[in-house]
Amino acid sequence: MARVAFVTGGTRGIGKAIVQRLSEDGVRVAAGYSGNDEAAQATAAALGVMVVKGNVASFDDCARAVREVEAELGPIDILVNNAGITRDGFFHKMSHDQWSDVIRVNMDSVFNMTRQVINGMRDRGHGRIVNISSINGQKGQIGQTNYSAAKAGMIGFT
Numbered sequence: 197m198a199r200v201a202f203v204t205g206g207t208r209g210i211g212k213a214i215v216q217r218l219s220e221d222g223v224r225v226a227a228g229y230s231g232n233d234e235a236a237q238a239t240a241a242a243l244g245v246m247v248v249k250g251n252v253a254s255f256d257d258c259a260r261a262v263r264e265v266e267a268e269l270g271p272i273d274i275l276v277n278n279a280g281i282t283r284d285g286f287f288h289k290m291s292h293d294q295w296s297d298v299i300r301v302n303m304d305s306v307f308n309m310t311r312q313v314i315n316g317m318r319d320r321g322h323g324r325i326v327n328i329s330s331i332n333g334q335k336g337q338i339g340q341t342n343y344s345a346a347k348a349g350m351i352g353f354t
Contacts, residue, residue, distance in 0.1 A: 200269045202262065204228040204252050204309060205279030207239040210328065214276055219243050226265040228252065228279065252279045252305035253297075262312040271320065272313045277306045277350070278328040280343075287341045295342045302346035306353050327354045 201218050205211040206227030215227045226246040229236045236247040248264055250257040265272060280302045283294035306327055317323025332340055333347025 197270075198222055198224045199273040200224045200226075200265070200271060201274035201276065202226045202228060202248075202265050202272050202309075202313075203276040203278055204305065205230075206245075206276070207232065207236045207247060211276070211278040212239055212243075214278060215239065215245055216243055218274070219245055223274065224269045226269060228261060230279070252308060253300035255308045255311070258305070258308040258312050262309075271316050273317070273320075273322060274324045274326070275309060275313050276326045276328065277309055279305055280328070280330075280346075282340065282343050284339045284343070286339055290341065298342035299346050299349075302343065303349040303353075306350055327351075329354070 201223045203211050203215050203225065206215045207229040211227065215225050219225050226248050227239055228248050228250060230249065230251055236249065239245065240247045246265065246268055248261045250261040252258060262272065281298060283298050285294055310325055313323065327350050329350040330347040332344045333351050336344040
Protein backbone atom coordinates (compact mmCIF):
# COMPACT_ATOMS: atom_id res chain seq x y z
CA MET A 197 0.00 0.00 0.00
CA ALA A 198 1.34 3.43 -0.94
CA ARG A 199 2.43 5.85 1.73
CA VAL A 200 0.43 9.04 2.27
CA ALA A 201 2.04 12.49 2.52
CA PHE A 202 0.71 15.91 3.44
CA VAL A 203 2.80 18.88 2.27
CA THR A 204 1.82 22.27 3.67
CA GLY A 205 2.34 25.12 1.25
CA GLY A 206 2.32 22.44 -1.41
CA THR A 207 0.80 24.15 -4.42
CA ARG A 208 3.58 26.56 -5.39
CA GLY A 209 7.36 26.90 -5.28
CA ILE A 210 9.42 24.50 -3.16
CA GLY A 211 6.28 22.83 -1.83
CA LYS A 212 4.98 22.04 -5.29
CA ALA A 213 8.35 20.54 -6.24
CA ILE A 214 8.21 18.35 -3.12
CA VAL A 215 4.65 17.29 -3.98
CA GLN A 216 5.70 16.44 -7.53
CA ARG A 217 8.67 14.34 -6.41
CA LEU A 218 6.70 12.45 -3.77
CA SER A 219 3.96 11.76 -6.29
CA GLU A 220 6.49 10.55 -8.87
CA ASP A 221 7.87 8.21 -6.20
CA GLY A 222 4.43 6.59 -5.78
CA VAL A 223 3.33 8.41 -2.64
CA ARG A 224 -0.31 9.48 -2.37
CA VAL A 225 -0.04 13.22 -1.75
CA ALA A 226 -2.20 16.00 -0.38
CA ALA A 227 -1.00 19.55 -0.97
CA GLY A 228 -2.09 22.13 1.56
CA TYR A 229 -2.63 25.77 0.63
CA SER A 230 -4.19 28.86 2.15
CA GLY A 231 -5.45 31.21 -0.49
CA ASN A 232 -4.46 30.84 -4.12
CA ASP A 233 -7.31 28.67 -5.43
CA GLU A 234 -6.13 28.98 -9.04
CA ALA A 235 -2.64 27.66 -8.25
CA ALA A 236 -4.13 24.89 -6.12
CA GLN A 237 -6.46 23.68 -8.86
CA ALA A 238 -3.63 23.85 -11.41
CA THR A 239 -1.43 21.74 -9.12
CA ALA A 240 -4.22 19.22 -8.55
CA ALA A 241 -4.83 18.91 -12.29
CA ALA A 242 -1.17 18.80 -13.32
CA LEU A 243 0.03 16.39 -10.65
CA GLY A 244 -3.12 14.41 -9.86
CA VAL A 245 -2.95 15.14 -6.15
CA MET A 246 -5.47 16.14 -3.53
CA VAL A 247 -5.46 19.80 -2.48
CA VAL A 248 -6.70 21.00 0.89
CA LYS A 249 -7.38 24.62 1.75
CA GLY A 250 -6.73 25.80 5.28
CA ASN A 251 -4.84 28.05 7.63
CA VAL A 252 -1.83 26.34 9.23
CA ALA A 253 -1.78 29.07 11.90
CA SER A 254 -5.06 27.62 13.22
CA PHE A 255 -4.87 24.42 15.28
CA ASP A 256 -8.50 23.63 14.47
CA ASP A 257 -8.00 24.17 10.74
CA CYS A 258 -5.02 21.80 10.82
CA ALA A 259 -7.12 19.17 12.60
CA ARG A 260 -9.85 19.51 9.97
CA ALA A 261 -7.38 19.31 7.08
CA VAL A 262 -5.77 16.17 8.46
CA ARG A 263 -9.20 14.55 8.93
CA GLU A 264 -10.04 15.34 5.28
CA VAL A 265 -6.77 13.91 3.99
CA GLU A 266 -7.05 10.77 6.10
CA ALA A 267 -10.67 10.22 5.05
CA GLU A 268 -9.71 10.38 1.37
CA LEU A 269 -6.15 8.99 1.23
CA GLY A 270 -5.59 7.13 4.50
CA PRO A 271 -3.35 7.73 7.50
CA ILE A 272 -0.58 10.27 6.98
CA ASP A 273 2.87 8.67 6.96
CA ILE A 274 4.85 11.73 5.82
CA LEU A 275 4.32 15.32 6.90
CA VAL A 276 6.28 18.11 5.23
CA ASN A 277 5.94 21.39 7.13
CA ASN A 278 6.74 23.76 4.28
CA ALA A 279 4.17 26.58 4.53
CA GLY A 280 5.64 29.99 5.11
CA ILE A 281 5.10 33.70 4.62
CA THR A 282 7.11 36.90 4.88
CA ARG A 283 6.09 40.27 6.25
CA ASP A 284 9.43 42.02 5.92
CA GLY A 285 10.31 45.28 7.59
CA PHE A 286 12.91 46.82 9.82
CA PHE A 287 12.24 45.85 13.41
CA HIS A 288 11.80 49.42 14.65
CA LYS A 289 8.97 49.81 12.12
CA MET A 290 7.52 46.31 12.41
CA SER A 291 3.93 46.08 13.59
CA HIS A 292 2.68 43.46 16.00
CA ASP A 293 0.60 41.98 13.15
CA GLN A 294 3.69 41.61 10.94
CA TRP A 295 5.47 39.80 13.78
CA SER A 296 2.53 37.66 14.81
CA ASP A 297 1.42 36.62 11.31
CA VAL A 298 4.88 35.25 10.46
CA ILE A 299 5.37 33.50 13.81
CA ARG A 300 1.94 31.85 13.60
CA VAL A 301 2.26 30.67 9.98
CA ASN A 302 5.96 29.78 9.93
CA MET A 303 6.50 28.39 13.42
CA ASP A 304 3.23 27.68 15.22
CA SER A 305 2.13 25.71 12.15
CA VAL A 306 4.86 23.16 12.83
CA PHE A 307 3.27 22.35 16.19
CA ASN A 308 -0.28 22.62 14.81
CA MET A 309 0.36 20.11 12.01
CA THR A 310 2.76 17.77 13.78
CA ARG A 311 0.44 17.42 16.75
CA GLN A 312 -2.30 16.16 14.42
CA VAL A 313 -0.24 13.27 13.01
CA ILE A 314 2.26 12.26 15.68
CA ASN A 315 0.05 9.85 17.63
CA GLY A 316 -0.94 7.93 14.50
CA MET A 317 2.68 7.68 13.43
CA ARG A 318 3.68 6.42 16.87
CA ASP A 319 0.81 3.90 16.93
CA ARG A 320 1.80 2.55 13.50
CA GLY A 321 5.51 2.53 14.37
CA HIS A 322 6.37 4.57 11.27
CA GLY A 323 6.36 8.15 10.16
CA ARG A 324 8.47 10.92 8.71
CA ILE A 325 8.27 14.62 9.52
CA VAL A 326 10.29 17.06 7.45
CA ASN A 327 10.49 20.71 8.51
CA ILE A 328 11.55 23.18 5.84
CA SER A 329 13.41 26.04 7.50
CA SER A 330 15.85 28.59 6.07
CA ILE A 331 19.46 29.67 6.32
CA ASN A 332 17.98 32.86 7.77
CA GLY A 333 17.04 30.84 10.84
CA GLN A 334 20.76 30.32 11.44
CA LYS A 335 22.22 33.69 10.62
CA GLY A 336 19.35 36.18 10.50
CA GLN A 337 18.62 38.65 7.74
CA ILE A 338 18.12 42.38 7.71
CA GLY A 339 14.44 43.27 7.63
CA GLN A 340 13.40 39.75 8.58
CA THR A 341 13.52 39.61 12.38
CA ASN A 342 10.15 37.85 12.44
CA TYR A 343 11.01 35.39 9.65
CA SER A 344 14.45 34.59 11.05
CA ALA A 345 13.04 34.06 14.55
CA ALA A 346 10.33 31.73 13.21
CA LYS A 347 12.78 29.70 11.12
CA ALA A 348 15.20 29.46 14.07
CA GLY A 349 12.26 28.21 16.14
CA MET A 350 11.61 25.53 13.54
CA ILE A 351 15.22 24.42 13.79
CA GLY A 352 14.93 24.20 17.57
CA PHE A 353 11.66 22.28 17.28
CA THR A 354 13.26 19.82 14.89
